[in-house]
Amino acid sequence: MGLKKSHDAPTASEDERRLPRDLPGLLTALADDDPLARRWAARDLAQYPESSRALVERLSIETEPSVTAVILTSLTLIGDEIAVAGLTECLRSEDAMLRNAAIEAMKQLPDEVAPWMGRLLEDLDPDVRIFAVDVLESLRHPQVEDWLIRVITQDAHVNVCATAVDLLGEVGSERAKPALLALKQRFADEPYIQFAADLALKRISAG
């Protein structure tokens, strides 16, 4: 006994996948009973942009978190309109893991998500609006500050504004100052808004 060199090259495994790796084979594997087969299928389907609808459909019924994670990664890599629409739908999910993973995925797709952002920030559900601001947190898009200014100017919900003002402390410029001052007046009785807006104003002035 002791250290032993593996004699299988490169490791002890042959390819364990049973179904063909073309599009029809992968779509079949995506419905396999074995989560490992589904995970591999979801991963390999990233090479086939035409599979985005099937991945979104699988996402809505998938119960194994490890498969869900890979589906979301593949949808991010494909990043077409169907994929982004599927991701935005996840913001309404009661499943926190799925919702957060979708937010992370959307952050990777600034140009693709941008056309959806206006609609998401006006969604009737304030939670969806908060999640949309969460997407903005790391979105590399030049309109981020404009969207945030719009939120703190127009949104009636204090929690949505609070989420947005936090982020403005990071990305805000002189342009955001009037909106921040107006926000302070609009929510004069909300200590958190006062604190967060003051911090954002301080940081903007320091820059």
Place this chain on the structure above:
Amino acid sequence: MTEPRQISDEDFQKFREFFYRKTGILFEDSKRYFVDKRLLDRMEATGSETFRAYFTTLRFQASGEELQSLINAMTVNETYFFREEYQFECLVKSMLEDLVARRATDSKPLRIWSVPSSSGEEPYGIAIYLLEHWPRINQLDVEIISSDIDTDILAQARRGRYSPRAVQHLPAPLLKKYFVRVGEFYQIDDSLREAVQFTRANVTDPADMRLHRHFDVIFCRNLLIYFDDLSRKRTAESFYDALNPGGFICLGHSESMSRISSLFQVRKFPEAIVYQKPWEAR
């Protein structure tokens, strides 16, 4: 004459929060000089006259290239034997014991994957540590496989010849036991060279990763931090498949799997925090 570039207290706070969110690395106030110096270097390199201009590039650049350059500048990467030794201690005192306790009568070798291999300091270091500190090495077989994308560095790793700097943290008795002095270099023992298998693998390539499977422990330290978010996530998902149920993954001290993927469970052992594929996972 233009004003010299500078970082204000507010700039530092803003940067620190942003960098922590992106990388999980939190700079204490005592690191201010270290951070400022690197920020100013990058500001100069990118021609940013003010911190605000630089931060805007960092925050909104579509490619994320500058953020990556800054991460590289902020993380000191140097390979040497017994780097982050506390994880080796965790390997022999906790992780392997945890695995052995669940294996019952399974006689298959325990398999450890060290990636990237770089010039071999980590996989050979693991081998030495096991031989020196894990009594069960006399009862159980362990396979060590080490991979890198760079075939030149793999050749160097197979050769196993090191500078005095690379072996500076090895206790003198171990240096004497496992190395032979060749001129100004230290040549690792042939038995250790024989014990480690080196393979080429690109961890971001699913096809490469598909061939690397059935590991019980993966050491992947200070690599993911150089990747963009999506590559990091894909790699973590591939590691998940590469591990046996209950298998562990060790990241570098400044890296956190919790920020990359929710697939793994956090295990807090006395020696280190590592990440585990759930036993019930398939």
